[in-house]
Amino acid sequence: MEPLISIIVPVYKVEPFLSRCVDSIIGQTFSNFELILVDDGSPDLCGEICDRYGAMDSRIQVIHKENGGLSDARNDGLGAARGDYICFVDSDDWVSPQYLEKLLESLQEADADICECEVYYTFGEPCTQTGHSQLTVFNTEQALRQLIQDGQLHQYVWNKIYRREMIGNITFPKGKINEDEFWTYQIFGRAKKVVKISDILYNYFQRSGSIMGAGFNLKRLDALEAKIRRQEYLECYFPKLKEEAKINLYFSCVYAGQMTLRFLVNQEKKIAKEQIDRYVKLCKLQNDEVTALTGGSKFWYQILRKHFWLGCKLRNITGRGF
Template identity: 55%
Template sequence: MISVIVPVYNVEAYLCRCVDSLLRQTAVDTEIILVDDGSTDGCGALCDRYARQDPRVTTIHKPNGGLSDARNAGLEIAKGEYIAFVDSDDWVAAFFLQRLLEGLQNSGSDICECEVYHTAGAGVAAAAAPKAPICFDTESAMEQLLRNGAFRQHVWNKLYRAEVIGDIRFPVGKTNEDEFWTYQVFARAGRVCKIEDPLYNYFQRPGSIMNAGYSLKRLHGLEAKQARQRYIEENYPQLAARAGADLWLSCVYAAQMSLKYLAGDDFESARKTIDHYRCGISINCRMLSALSQGTAVWAIMSKLNFWGVCRLRNMLKRGL
């Protein structure tokens, strides 16, 4: 069985598109867990209607606790040997689960990821003939994840063996929750594969968490990447330079966005937070070797004047 966990919060206009795409899946044995996270619109009633009409659907109603809390609630009751996550304003191709399951089983992997189609409306039709998955061992997959290569931090374009998730849960109260979670699950996987077909439609709607503008909460991503860096240093020291480079790049991006969108007390708070995380990064030869030549030059300049370089990058529209 594949358990699909769908956190639901005030997406009445989009929920049916999402759930209907899951009910049309060609994978034969699925359970769809709709977690109504205290919705104040009609989502709760819609979830109940789906549960009454189709035995594959289970609905949980809970007080609002955020995306992480909703996913955790779904994980607590999931019965499947495999787990997938789908956000309630997104939707998937009819063979999303089947392709991921076949890729996972045929390659002997613990996690299978597909490509994502970013859309403001219509979806994309994936090719009918599946492409063979590209496979990586644990360390290679982690390296790809760190540099945003073959793999991304998103939790929702993947299928996982439930046993590799185990007791790993999402951090409640944090944004960028995927950054805290995905690397831990990758570390438990003996093998990870990638399907290059876009089977997941990521809906970029106004008002969503990641499109609601820049705020101090977005700095949770730096906390996650610092925790990841420490984990990598302890468990994959050969990848520590890559993890440090990614944390530095994230600090630079956060500084640029803070300079552009924040002011007053919010900006001063952001400055202190970013300075805290960047001071733990050693810009040395090993880290510079993990960067492209041009990016390495920016890193060296930023070591001399971090905020001045970030202002210059904004003026030049670099990295925004």
């Protein structure tokens, strides 16, 4: 008997794009799935569109709820999911017809707990892929290192399939943006194997009205909070990775500092600088960690350690870091 895959799609203010997303899931070559559409109190016609699809296909379950944000919607979807495996798709994106089939097939072939595919970033045009599929397997520590480096594996949740038991009771943090960064490292920490396939199966739609398409603001500092929590987690459970993660955290603070100087003013700028200063103190590098820096990173750290905000300003002037 084929396993059941639960696909969770949070829905909010995506009326022009929702049908494209749902149609791409209905048209999957792997058919034993349940699609959970979570209408997060969307003020447009999204709720009605969801209900129409629910009436058309018995595999579709619709949840209507008060608006609570993306994390809250995903958590409600997880609570309703019955599948052996879990996938997430954002409602303005769409997936290849073989999305579920290839992810599940590759996960089972590698006897892995998580499988990730490649992503096509698009303004609306479809992806035309050629070439043979390649499969790379990582153990737990290797997979976490890839997350830290943003290398072959990535923080976002929506281009992956997960064995249900990997998720357990781990939920998304309500009220945060960059919610994936609070969540993904914990799931990877439970996985004995993570597999990456070279197939481009997920179409990420880039639009200015999306959460991540918005300009830099105070909420963007949620990403630093997520990395602070990740650092605490790694120091406890994966100490071999703590030095590399701490360096990544420090330079994430630097980047946030640069963006603060470029885009924030007045009270928002003051609040951001105070918050970043607190995070910088928490991830101050020790002598052996400074030694691990290479090339330009070591040069910039010497400046930033003495004059953090001057260093951020100089990096902006010279175009470093973005």
